Amino acid sequence: MSVRSCLKAASLAALVIFVAGCDEQKGGGEAAAQQQQAPATQVTFVEVQPQTVGLVAELPGRTVASRKADVRPQVDGIIKERNFTEGATVKAGQQLYQIDQSVYLANLDAAKAELARSQATLDQATKTRTRYDKLIKTQAVSEQARDDAVAAEAQGKASVAAARAQIDQARINLEYTTVTAPIPGKIGASSVTEGALVTANQEMALATITQLDPIYVDVTQAGGRLMRIQQGIDSGRIKGAANGDGVDVRLILDSTGDEYAHVGKLQFSDVTVNETTGTVRLRAVFDNPDQVLLPGMFVRAFVDQGEVENAYLVPQRAVMRRPDGSAYVFTIKSDNTVEAKALTIEQSKGNDWVVTKGLNPGDHIIVDGLQRVGPGAPVTPVAAKDDENAQPASR
Numbered sequence: 001m002s003v004r005s006c007l008k009a010a011s012l013a014a015l016v017i018f019v020a021g022c023d024e025q026k027g028g029g030e031a032a033a034q035q036q037q038a039p040a041t042q043v044t045f046v047e048v049q050p051q052t053v054g055l056v057a058e059l060p061g062r063t064v065a066s067r068k069a070d071v072r073p074q075v076d077g078i079i080k081e082r083n084f085t086e087g088a089t090v091k092a093g094q095q096l097y098q099i100d101q102s103v104y105l106a107n108l109d110a111a112k113a114e115l116a117r118s119q120a121t122l123d124q125a126t127k128t129r130t131r132y133d134k135l136i137k138t139q140a141v142s143e144q145a146r147d148d149a150v151a152a153e154a155q156g157k158a159s160v161a162a163a164r165a166q167i168d169q170a171r172i173n174l175e176y177t178t179v180t181a182p183i184p185g186k187i188g189a190s191s192v193t194e195g196a197l198v199t200a201n202q203e204m205a206l207a208t209i210t211q212l213d214p215i216y217v218d219v220t221q222a223g224g225r226l227m228r229i230q231q232g233i234d235s236g237r238i239k240g241a242a243n244g245d246g247v248d249v250r251l252i253l254d255s256t257g258d259e260y261a262h263v264g265k266l267q268f269s270d271v272t273v274n275e276t277t278g279t280v281r282l283r284a285v286f287d288n289p290d291q292v293l294l295p296g297m298f299v300r301a302f303v304d305q306g307e308v309e310n311a312y313l314v315p316q317r318a319v320m321r322r323p324d325g326s327a328y329v330f331t332i333k334s335d336n337t338v339e340a341k342a343l344t345i346e347q348s349k350g351n352d353w354v355v356t357k358g359l360n361p362g363d364h365i366i367v368d369g370l371q372r373v374g375p376g377a378p379v380t381p382v383a384a385k386d387d388e389n390a391q392p393a394s395r
Helices: 003-036 102-138 143-176 223-235
Strands: 041-047 051-071 077-082 095-099 178-180 185-187 207-222 248-253 264-269 279-286 298-315 327-332 338-349 352-357 364-368 379-384 390-392
Touching: 051 185, 051 279, 051 338, 102 143, 143 178, 207 298, 248 279, 279 298, 298 338, 298 364, 364 379
Parallel strands: 041 379
Antiparallel strands: 041 364, 051 207, 051 298, 077 095, 095 178, 185 207, 207 279, 248 264, 248 298, 264 279, 298 352, 327 338, 327 364, 338 352, 379 390
C-alpha cells in the first residue's frame, strides 16, 4: 500500500471516531436533562384559615384542703367522753370530747360567791357614803371620814367588777371542757381515749379536721409565660382574660386519666416568682361534694388564658425547626412548588400549634412527605382527609 493510501485510511478512521464521540456526548446530555426533570413528588397538605383560638395552659398541680384545723384542749383535765366516730364527717360546733367538769364547776361557784361578798361590801360602802354626804353638810363628820367612805365605795365597785370577770373566766373555762369542732369537715383518728390527761395548749392535737368541699388546687406556671400573656392582654392581642375574673379551670386526674366532673374557678395568682424554679403559683377552687378529690392528689389543670384572634391551628407534625430554633413550614404555591414560611408560635393546643404570624388565609401546608421535598421542588398535592385516606385535590 502506498503512503498516500495509508494517510487516507487513517483520516477516515479518525473522522469515524470523532462522530461517534459527539453522538455519545449528545446522548449523555439528554440523559442528564431527563434526570433533572424528575417527576413531581406526591405530598399531603391541609388548608388553614384564620380563626379565634382559645388559649389553654396545661399545668401540673396538686390538691390542697380548703381548711384544716387541729383540735387541741384549752383547759386541763381528764377526758371523760369521746363523742364522734373516727373518719366521719362532723359539723362546726359539734361536740367531740368531754373533759371532767368538776374543778371548773367548783371554780364557777367560788367566783359567784366572791361576787356576792363583793356586792355586799359595796352596798355597805354605798350606804355609808350616802349617810356621810348628809352629815358633812352639818359638819357632823370630818372631811377625812367622808373621803374614806367615798374611797371604800370605789373599792367596792372595783371588787364587784373583778368578781364578775372571775365568773366570766370560770364560765369560759367550764365551756372549754366541752371540746367542739371548729370547722366542718372529715375528722381523722383520735390521739387520745377516755381517761387520758390533757393540758391546755399541748403540742399533740386530739384530732384533725379537714374540709374537703370546696377544695383547692395549686398549680404552677412559668413566670415568663404569665408575663407574655399579661402583655398580650394589655396590648389587646389576647381577649377575655383580664384580671383572671371568672377564668374556668378543668382537671384531669393523674391516677385515672379521667376528667373531673366539676369545673373550677381561678381564685388568685401569687404576686411573687419562686426564686428557685422561676414559677408562679395559681390557685383554683373546685366543688367536691362527693369527695372524689383528696388533699395531696396530683392532677393536671387546664386553665383558660384568653383568646387570640386571627390565629391559625397548624398540625405539630408539619412544623420543622432550624438550628437556631426558629419554626417554619413548607407550603404549596399556586404552581405546585414548595415554599418555606417562617412562623411565630404562641403555644400548643392539643396536637396543633397556635400560629399568630407567618401564614395567609387559605395556605396549603404540607403535613406528609416533608422529607422528600425542599423549597422550589415540584409536588403533586393531595388533600388530607384522615390518616388512612387521602384524596387528590386540584388547585
